[in-house]
Amino acid sequence: MRNALERFLMIDKRNAWLAFALLSIILLALPFAIDGLFGRGWVRVLDFALLYIMLALGLNIVVGYAGLLDLGYVAFFAVGAYCYALLGSPQFGIHLPFWIVLPLGALLACFFGVLLGAPTLRLRGDYLAIVTLGFGEIIRIFLNNLNAPINITNGPQGISIIDSIHVGGFSLGRAQEIFGIAFPAVHLHYYLFLIFTLLVIFVSLRLQDSRIGRAWAAIREDEIAASAMGINTRNIKLLAFAMGATFGGLAGGLFAGFQGFISPESFGLTESIMILCMVVLGGMGNIGGVVFGGILLVVIPELTRHLAGTAQQALLGKTVIDPESLRMLMFGLALILIMLWRPAGLWPSSQRRRELTASAPPSV
């Protein structure tokens, strides 16, 4: 990760070590700091931010790298979550361990990524968006209706009492004491999610700067030229769908284990749009930007939830507008402002920045 950091911040080796050490300490201490400063509810928000970062990074491979607009991405999140829920809950009485179910969910999502990707290969732009949107909805509606004639998903009621994430005898579902320090469940999940998020970031970074990453970028830039240069566009696009879906399935499994309850309601179109917003808002194709976008879009709605009510009370002495609708209004306004102010995203791809800062060599 250190090399990545070096490239990320464009700093030299010695400073990179320092930044690395500092960042590690901040990341390790973060849940305790937030717990102490703002309360435990915000640590939970932090956990969700990490889940969404994983999702956004997965979608970034499809949308940011390969340039394939996917509006049904949440379907893979759902596949991972339901895979975990069905194999680790009283629904079927199966209780497989976490380290089997999670990779299985990711694998299944990967399979669905290819399955849903294959029919869309000839489509581009708007048409691709519409078809993927349809696929996303199909998965949700299936989950909603697979309670009859045989009850598989328990329909709209969802699946509850899902096994908490546990490795051997160590469960993340309850508070644990390690080296005399008490770690509440949300803190434990934070560390687990952090490990997976870092893994996803690492894989994304490595892929971006590789033969595969270049092939994705080539397809994004000009599919016809890419195919004429010997790239098998079908396979490379399917690979993007598969990789993106794998990350989605991974996040889905973690979500199910964390939440303990899932229902089709959690996997609607708005979720897909939200994840897409994180990618676009943060800076499509740039991992730092996408991470930033993920944090922002989880934190802003939470902040506005708190502010919408209290600010009205403080300013006007009474609640004029329903805080819940005001919250969405403020959120929408924030999105519009950011897009007007920085159309390429808050933190655009570093290549464009490099291009701007590099000194031009003597011309021919």
Next chain:
Amino acid sequence: MTSPAATLLKISGIEKRFGGLSALSNVSLHIQAGEIYGLIGPNGAGKTTLFNILTGLYQADGGKFLFSDIEYAGRSKPHILAKAGIARTFQNIRLFANMSILENVMVGCHHHTHTGIWGAVTRHKNARNEEQQITQRAAELLAYVGITRAHHMLAKNLSYGEQRRLEIARALATNPKLLALDEPAAGMNATETDSLKTLLQTIRSHGVTVLLIEHDVKLVMGLCDRIAVLDYGKKIAEGVPSEVRNNPAVIAAYLGG
């Protein structure tokens, strides 16, 4: 061509129709290994259509072509033909605009490299070696075509002439046997055209056969070993430049006779 050279590309009776319009009808020609072959004709004669069939962007409605002793029915995918050794540039430049110039050329190395997801993530020894090799190869090719810009510069920021050269470098990165150039001199001034001519001669001297669509008659006449003339989708003449220049059918086609 004095020595009996082997035939690299033999096109037989290629047909292409767009609705009722016959874009190519019964076009046959053969290109020897090591020559520079020119394809000329008025606008809309079907030159680019023929290129698109040879590189798999269009499917032929009839006919076939033999490239490097393998027969194609004009229905293969572009990446198959690229792998077989046909590389091309485009009339309306199609670079990967937001990628660096080095990456543009590295993409050309795609089909003869092998690093997959696993190699990309772990960066094991083979993957690192391969990456190093193609980075070096791409840098060499940039120098070869005469682009001296910083390697991380974005392709879209190159000058027009440089963009055309970058397309050639990218095509050469696929290790082609046949380099098909669609109007490489379009929009170039006389100096740029001259250095392009030198570049194409160098490329040929390194064993790559060149197929050239060009409107600049002076360039074609001075550069090509043999020329074919297309008009309304039919081949109306073929031969060495001096023959073609004096062919009455060619003169009629160009002067609208």
